[in-house]
Amino acid sequence: MGEFELIRRYFRSAALEKAGPQAAIIQSIGDDAALLQPALGQQLVISTDSLVEGVHFPLDYLPADLGYRALAVAVSDLAAMAATPLAFTLALTLPAVREDWLAGFAEGLAAAAADHRISLIGGDTTRGPLNLGLTVFGQVAAGQALRRAGAAAGDLLCVGGPLGDAGAGLALVQSQAAPPALDPAGRDYLLQRFWRPRAQCGLGMALAGVASAGLDISDGLLADAGHLAAASGVAVHIRAADLPCSAAVACWPEPQRLNWMLGAGDDYVLLFSLPARHRARLEADGWWLRVIGEVAAGEGVWLDQGQGPERVSALPGYQHFKES
Numbered sequence: 660m661g662e663f664e665l666i667r668r669y670f671r672s673a674a675l676e677k678a679g680p681q682a683a684i685i686q687s688i689g690d691d692a693a694l695l696q697p698a699l700g701q702q703l704v705i706s707t708d709s710l711v712e713g714v715h716f717p718l719d720y721l722p723a724d725l726g727y728r729a730l731a732v733a734v735s736d737l738a739a740m741a742a743t744p745l746a747f748t749l750a751l752t753l754p755a756v757r758e759d760w761l762a763g764f765a766e767g768l769a770a771a772a773a774d775h776r777i778s779l780i781g782g783d784t785t786r787g788p789l790n791l792g793l794t795v796f797g798q799v800a801a802g803q804a805l806r807r808a809g810a811a812a813g814d815l816l817c818v819g820g821p822l823g824d825a826g827a828g829l830a831l832v833q834s835q836a837a838p839p840a841l842d843p844a845g846r847d848y849l850l851q852r853f854w855r856p857r858a859q860c861g862l863g864m865a866l867a868g869v870a871s872a873g874l875d876i877s878d879g880l881l882a883d884a885g886h887l888a889a890a891s892g893v894a895v896h897i898r899a900a901d902l903p904c905s906a907a908v909a910c911w912p913e914p915q916r917l918n919w920m921l922g923a924g925d926d927y928v929l930l931f932s933l934p935a936r937h938r939a940r941l942e943a944d945g946w947w948l949r950v951i952g953e954v955a956a957g958e959g960v961w962l963d964q965g966q967g968p969e970r971v972s973a974l975p976g977y978q979h980f981k982e983s
Contacts, residue, residue, distance in 0.1 A: 662784050665756060669765040670749070675779040678772035683745045683798065684780060693780040695746060701798040706736035710791040719832070722760045724854035725791075726767030731856050732877070733793040734775045735927040738863035739875040741805035742797030744775050749782035750792035775858055803867040807890035810872035810932035816895055816952040817938075819862045819929040821905040822880055823916055826923025828853025838910045845907035852905075856927040862946055866931055869941065873931030879924040884960045885974045887930065894957030899964045903949045921962075 666688075676687055685694035697703050710716060710729050730747065737744050749768070772779065777795065828849040831837060837846065859875070866873060872891050876883050880897070888895040902920045909916065932954050933941075941948060952963075961968040 665761065665784055669761045670779060670782075672765075672769065674769035675765070675772055677778060678769070679744055679746060679776045679778040681778070684778060687746075687778070687780045693746070693748070695780075695796055697745075697798040700801055702801050702804065704737055704740050704742035704797040704799055704804065705794065706733065706740075707792070707794045708733040708736070710793075712789040720854070721767075722763030723767035723770070726764040726769075727771040727855045728767075728853075729791045729793055730768055730771035730777070730795075731775065731858055732925075732927060733795045734771075734777060734860065735856070735858035735875045735877070737795055737797035738858045738860045739805065739873060739929060740797070740799060741803060741863045741867035741870075741873075742799040742860075743864060744777035744860060745796045745798055746778045746780040747772075747793055747795045748780060750790075750794075751782065751784045752787040752790040752792075753784065754787065754789060771855075775860060799867060805863065805866055805870055805873045805931070807872055807874050807887050808892075810887060810891035810893050810895075810954045811934075812893060812954055812956045813935070814871050814932040814954040815935055815938060815950045816884070816897065816954055817931055817933050817948045817950050818876070818880075818903065819859050819931070819946070819948055820926065821903045821908070822876070822921075822926055822928070823904050823908045823919035823923060824849055824852035825856065825925035825927075826919030827908050827911065827916075829923070829925070838912075840910040841907060845905075845910065848905065849907050853925065856925070858927060859929050862929055862948075865941060865944065865946055866929070866933075869937045870931040870933050873929055876926045876928055876930050877924055879922040879974075880930065881921050881960055881962070881971055882924070882974045883930055885971075887932065888958060888960055891932070891954070892958070894955045894959055894961060895952065896955055896961045896963065896968050897952040899962060901949065901951045903951075 685696050884895045960971045962971050
């Protein structure tokens with residue numbers, strides 16, 4: 660099967676090309692490049708992700724899960740900027756053509772596209788070690804993008820979902836021992852949270868013009884809180900006792916679940932600073948949020964584990980090329 664037949668058979672479908680709003684898409688797949696036209700008064704939001712086998716995802720996976728995960732984690736960057744998803748491109752590098760792999764991958768990709776209402780508009784395919792390159796496009800009202808800079812002393816520090824699910828899910832993927840209290844439903848939940856995370860686009864859009872700063876938790880809570888603190892020029896204070904976790908993660912002993920909640924990453928829930936006056940309105944509108952600390956004058960990340968806040972000197976979190 661050649662490149663163009665591969666694209667036609669697996670990626671030219673209404674499930675992928677018509678998954679998101681069509682008003683902004685002037686030209687999709689089939690020309691030398693795509694054309695997008697954001698709505699009047701909107702700014703274009705663009706993010707690129709590259710997922711490498713063995714680095715960003717384990718070697719043991721289902722192609723459908725990989726297709727879903729690849730798009731969902733890319734769309735999470737749009738959620739972090741309070742943007743509405745519009746479209747995405749896929750640069751797919753494959754060592755060989757395996758039709759069963761392609762069918763599964765395209766199925767998962769289409770499911771993620773439908774869940775996040777985002778359309779495939781182009782890309783590239785080539786031969787080489789497995790690599791998934793996705794570029795996502797969204798739009799946000801001019802001046803309303805949620806950025807890492809902007810948090811101010813006195814703001815609440817909030818998260819939009821439970822923490823540590825992906826860390827526990829990865830442990831299950833790697834066949835690590837699970838506690839006896841973890842039932843099959845909890846196990847399935849954690850595997851889904853790792854392989855099929857849902858980008859918090861709705862919450863992100865609700866935070867536009869409301870939250871003072873934000874980002875998605877991909878590197879781990881402490882590491883991403885450090886990014887927010889550095890960009891905003893403030894200190895971030897976190898209370899360990901207020902960190903939310905799911906019933907499934909609560910099956911593990913406290914030291915392990917705290918380790919996952921603080922440093923595992925890959926949860927793709929939003930971390931944001933919020934002026935206190937906006938909290939009641941967001942909750943009244945039905946948005947789940949948990950206050951886990953505050954923003955203060957100063958710098959760095961401070962963690963209170965019951966003995967008062969202490970400065971976190973070494974922020975955990977994966978960094979490419981750190982060893983060099």
